[in-house]
Amino acid sequence: MLVFRKPPQNIERPQMPADVAIVGGGPAGMACALRLAQLIDEHNASNPKSQLSKENIYVLEKAREIGQHCLSGALLDPRSMSELLPDFEKEAPLDAPVSKEAVYFLTESGKFKLPITPPPLRDHGNYVISLNRFVKWLGSKVEAAGMTVFTGFAGAELLLDGNRVTGVRTDDKGLDKQNQPKGNFEPGYDLQAKVVILAEGSRGSLTKQLINKFDLSKTRNPQTFGQGVKELWEVPSGRIAAGEVIYTMGWPLTTREYGGAWIYGGKDNVVSLGFVTGLDYPDPRLDPQRVLQQFKRHPFVAKLLEGGKMIRYGAKSLPYGGWFAIPPIAGDGWMIVGDSAGFLNSQRLKGIHLAIKSGMLAAETAFDALKKDDFSSATLNQYPSRVENSWIKQELWKVRNFHQGFEHGFLQGMFHAGIQQFTGGRGLRDRYEATPGYARMKPLRELPADGGPDSHLIGPAKGDGKLTFDKLTDLYHSGTKHEEDQPAHLIIHDTNICESRCITEFGSPCQNFCPANVYEMLDDSAAPNGKRISLNPSNCVHCKTCDIQDPYQIITWVPPEGGGGPNYDGM
Amino acid sequence: MKILVCMKQVPQKDAPLKLNESGTWIRDDVSYEVNEPDAYALEEALRQKEKHGGEVVVITAGPPRAQQVLREALAKGADRAIHLEDNAFVGLDAFSTARAFAAAIKDEQFDLICTGLQSDDYGFAQTGVILAELLRWPHATIIMQIEKTDAGIKVKRELEAGYFQFVDMPLPAVLTIQSGINKLRYATLIGIKQAKNKPLRKVALAKVQQAIGSNLQKIERMYIPQKTKKTEYLEGPPAEIAKKLVDKLRNEIRVL
Numbered sequence: 154m155l156v157f158r159k160p161p162q163n164i165e166r167p168q169m170p171a172d173v174a175i176v177g178g179g180p181a182g183m184a185c186a187l188r189l190a191q192l193i194d195e196h197n198a199s200n201p202k203s204q205l206s207k208e209n210i211y212v213l214e215k216a217r218e219i220g221q222h223c224l225s226g227a228l229l230d231p232r233s234m235s236e237l238l239p240d241f242e243k244e245a246p247l248d249a250p251v252s253k254e255a256v257y258f259l260t261e262s263g264k265f266k267l268p269i270t271p272p273p274l275r276d277h278g279n280y281v282i283s284l285n286r287f288v289k290w291l292g293s294k295v296e297a298a299g300m301t302v303f304t305g306f307a308g309a310e311l312l313l314d315g316n317r318v319t320g321v322r323t324d325d326k327g328l329d330k331q332n333q334p335k336g337n338f339e340p341g342y343d344l345q346a347k348v349v350i351l352a353e354g355s356r357g358s359l360t361k362q363l364i365n366k367f368d369l370s371k372t373r374n375p376q377t378f379g380q381g382v383k384e385l386w387e388v389p390s391g392r393i394a395a396g397e398v399i400y401t402m403g404w405p406l407t408t409r410e411y412g413g414a415w416i417y418g419g420k421d422n423v424v425s426l427g428f429v430t431g432l433d434y435p436d437p438r439l440d441p442q443r444v445l446q447q448f449k450r451h452p453f454v455a456k457l458l459e460g461g462k463m464i465r466y467g468a469k470s471l472p473y474g475g476w477f478a479i480p481p482i483a484g485d486g487w488m489i490v491g492d493s494a495g496f497l498n499s500q501r502l503k504g505i506h507l508a509i510k511s512g513m514l515a516a517e518t519a520f521d522a523l524k525k526d527d528f529s530s531a532t533l534n535q536y537p538s539r540v541e542n543s544w545i546k547q548e549l550w551k552v553r554n555f556h557q558g559f560e561h562g563f564l565q566g567m568f569h570a571g572i573q574q575f576t577g578g579r580g581l582r583d584r585y586e587a588t589p590g591y592a593r594m595k596p597l598r599e600l601p602a603d604g605g606p607d608s609h610l611i612g613p614a615k616g617d618g619k620l621t622f623d624k625l626t627d628l629y630h631s632g633t634k635h636e637e638d639q640p641a642h643l644i645i646h647d648t649n650i651c652e653s654r655c656i657t658e659f660g661s662p663c664q665n666f667c668p669a670n671v672y673e674m675l676d677d678s679a680a681p682n683g684k685r686i687s688l689n690p691s692n693c694v695h696c697k698t699c700d701i702q703d704p705y706q707i708i709t710w711v712p713p714e715g716g717g718g719p720n721y722d723g724m
Numbered sequence: 725m726k727i728l729v730c731m732k733q734v735p736q737k738d739a740p741l742k743l744n745e746s747g748t749w750i751r752d753d754v755s756y757e758v759n760e761p762d763a764y765a766l767e768e769a770l771r772q773k774e775k776h777g778g779e780v781v782v783i784t785a786g787p788p789r790a791q792q793v794l795r796e797a798l799a800k801g802a803d804r805a806i807h808l809e810d811n812a813f814v815g816l817d818a819f820s821t822a823r824a825f826a827a828a829i830k831d832e833q834f835d836l837i838c839t840g841l842q843s844d845d846y847g848f849a850q851t852g853v854i855l856a857e858l859l860r861w862p863h864a865t866i867i868m869q870i871e872k873t874d875a876g877i878k879v880k881r882e883l884e885a886g887y888f889q890f891v892d893m894p895l896p897a898v899l900t901i902q903s904g905i906n907k908l909r910y911a912t913l914i915g916i917k918q919a920k921n922k923p924l925r926k927v928a929l930a931k932v933q934q935a936i937g938s939n940l941q942k943i944e945r946m947y948i949p950q951k952t953k954k955t956e957y958l959e960g961p962p963a964e965i966a967k968k969l970v971d972k973l974r975n976e977i978r979v980l
Contacts, residue, residue: 632739
């Protein structure tokens with residue numbers, strides 16, 4: 154019997170006042186905290202009589218350690234970092250400046266190099282980084298600036314008073330599998346905050362709560378997502394230079410799916426490679442982890458990796474709905490930054506620099522609010538104005554219709570992308586409509602039994618143990634660890650749908666899109682179709698794909714006990 | 725009771741390890757955590773303090789990053805911390821570490837010192853024991869339970885094959901604590917916040933250098949275990965195969 158995580162009722166919760174609560178210690182949250190510390194320090198230096206305190210400003214981070222849940226390619230466009238910390242290059246952990254770049258179109262066994270690298274994919278001036286190491290460093294700057302980072306604490310619920318966000322509740326610790334308090338139970342804190350800044354990353358759970366509560370997405374395009382599956386490899390020297398950047402399109406995806414791969418050369422012969430599969434593919438049997446395995450079997454990639462060793466694995470969703478999918482980002486007592494808001498350039502496949510910039514702009518607004526002691530939407534709405542007047546808007550406006558152009562496949566997408574390139578991003582319409590990705594999933598009866606042209610992408614990857622890996626082997630390399638004795642944090646609102654409808658209509662795609670084997674359909678003669686849903690929540694790598702991609706939208710991802718999750722060392 | 729808890733920062737259990745260039749230890753670009761038995765030692769010390777009053781002091785030796793272990797302990801309720809801060813402490817053997825600790829606490833009067841049974845990295849299981857020798861205190865290892873008595877303490881030791889030993893000991897004493905002796909508490913937000921203002925005394929290497937002397941033990945070379953795979957077929961009638969299999973599992977692979 155599945156028991157889901159639910160905050161115990163009628164318990165007394167410790168209270169703690171906060172001026173600012175930043176939920177999430179990734180690039181956006183950390184940049185926000187650091188910028189705020191800078192502004193307060195500057196203010197205090199020149200206003201000895203009206204000092205502002207950093208004492209009650211907190212960053213909540215669900216990972217046990219700063220940066221542990223951060224995963225990205227990653228390339229860093231230094232624009233915002235140079236604003237936040239001029240000369241950051243001197244001390245930040247950067248693997249290498251981009252030295253060489255190429256874009257390939259892959260067929261099953263061949264490749265075509267694009268004669269020129271399309272401008273959006275030109276990366277000179279950017280850096281290959283490990284986002285994990287970078288955020289660890291940025292976090293150390295935040296702590297050195299006198300800010301408090303609570304690691305191992307997730308934002309579990311928003312505290313609301315009418316239309317106002319009044320704070321955030323942290324996760325309950327010490328609940329057992331039946332959702333009952335254990336001997337060491339510690340109820341989550343009610344952090345009563347004047348302003349809550351949501352920096353949870355892609356598909357934030359509190360952000361989702363807020364968007365639903367206030368129907369924030371009603372005039373916006375639905376957010377669309379991709380799932381990035383990444384492996385870190387150590388390869389024999391001479392295969393790829395540090396700073397070398399390769400993008401591929403095409404194989405193993407067909408024209409029905411959206412996505413592509415990256416290969417980045419890091420230092421010490423470490424290669425970052427990964428595949429982003431758009432979470433708007435038609436065949437529910439498609440498995441993004443398998444897509445990456447197929448990609449590696451291409452001779453071009455296999456040769457690069459031969460004799461190497463896979464050292465780390467991870468997966469994460471990313472929002473690429475673009476400008477028109479960004480919800481309102483401020484209101485009474487709240488702001489949303491980074492991937493939670495959807496600040497990601499889907500054409501350049503970059504979001505770190507935008508996350509940082511949005512965090513900085515939110516910090517500037519929070520600083521004004523602190524000075525005025527006014528945290529109403531009147532003051533906090535300066536944040537969206539700041540975004541409008543910043544280079545974030547300029548950059549995202551140019552690509553506002555990019556991803557939507559690919560809704561009807563790769564070829565049409567290239568056509569729209571081409572027209573948009575010459576019309577400042579407009580393309581054929583002012584605003585391209587979008588469909589949520591899960592709604593594009595087709596029922597099994599409309600699909601060929603063997604997958605047809607997608608047959609190489611469906612079902613679990615087997616793996617040869619050298620170049621390709623099955624999901625559990627990959628998962629082992631994510632370093633994922635959770636307290637085992639806790640309720641399931643993947644809340645399925647109606648398991649009857651899983652067992653009676655989904656299994657026959659879509660063939661239980663949760664087993665396929667989850668990159669961590671959390672979902673399993675187990676034989677059970679008592680179940681209507683001979684199988685019941687079972688969960689392995691301890692495997693969860695916090696990618697949020699299930700929350701996004703389940704065709705019935707009955708899964709809600711909530712944070713498990715703080716401190717649990719993947720360990721993305723070096724990712 | 726005034727209790728000292730010796731704690732160590734070790735690489736996370738599942739961290740992918742790489743050897744350093746000289747092949748004498750691992751590269752330090754991994755994630756670290758509190759040595760597991762030390763976390764139980766701390767918890768036990770906090771519980772004793774809650775029952776009998778007193779003070780809990782935590783001590784560690786290691787580079788600046790090791791301070792994290794002390795911060796976590798302070799957040800959970802330790803009163804103050806001592807940090808022997810230097811990179812050089814990473815390579816010390818158990819004898820040198822114990823001598824460094826003894827030197828660092830020579831002006832303090834503890835009733836009890838708790839350490840974890842052993843560290844997850846070196847696994848010497850000796851630092852606590854040697855520390856007791858240096859202080860000329862009694863010690864007991866693999867502790868599963870501590871009870872305060874009029875004369876001192878009564879402890880339960882874990883022996884092999886499910887046997888336990890109960891020992892009455894005078895104080896002061898050194899105990900090395902077994903994992904699982906209690907249920908670990910969580911740090912709370914308020915605890916973490918208060919920890920920022922708790923006293924943390926730093927001890928430089930130079931202060932204890934003389935006491936340490938030179939390492940008696942050193943790692944010459946480390947090797948990554950070579951993975952080998954061998955398949956062996958057991959043949960014969962089922963009963964015989966079962967017998968052979970049990971024999972192999974018991975005497976060769978030693979899992980039974």
